[in-house]
Amino acid sequence: MIEIVKTPGTHISYTTTKKNIILGADEDLSINLQNREKDEVVTIDICTDQNGELTMGAAAGLRYVAEIEIPARQYVETREKNKSYHEGADQSEYITKHEPVPFNIDLCTIRLWGLEE
Numbered sequence: 001m002i003e004i005v006k007t008p009g010t011h012i013s014y015t016t017t018k019k020n021i022i023l024g025a026d027e028d029l030s031i032n033l034q035n036r037e038k039d040e041v042v043t044i045d046i047c048t049d050q051n052g053e054l055t056m057g058a059a060a061g062l063r064y065v066a067e068i069e070i071p072a073r074q075y076v077e078t079r080e081k082n083k084s085y086h087e088g089a090d091q092s093e094y095i096t097k098h099e100p101v102p103f104n105i106d107l108c109t110i111r112l113w114g115l116e117e
Helices: none
Strands: 002-005 014-016 022-025 029-032 042-048 054-056 062-070 077-082 095-099 109-112
Touching: 022 054, 022 062
Parallel strands: 002 109
Antiparallel strands: 014 022, 022 029, 042 054, 042 062, 062 109, 077 095
16 A cells, blocks of 8 residues: 655554555554445545544544545456457457456555644
């Protein structure tokens, strides 16, 4: 995972697996990033509420802690011979397929804001 520090100070701790990010020293919040990958960039705001609990989404939070960015899903384009094609048919001789590239958490970015003590 790419880490960018936005403001100085103490930052929230986190660990990653192949598809998850786990935030907080007590593993307070776990997010499956692979399940949230889409064909466009996905941004997830992580905040703390009035009780200091981690929340997803800026509307529910009081203080900004981190922002996670999942890049847009990538595809590999392949072409294969159309088995049902015959001369004069109203079909293409080749079929183009778009296969998704496997999710890679190392391409995701976390931006960290300093925590207020």
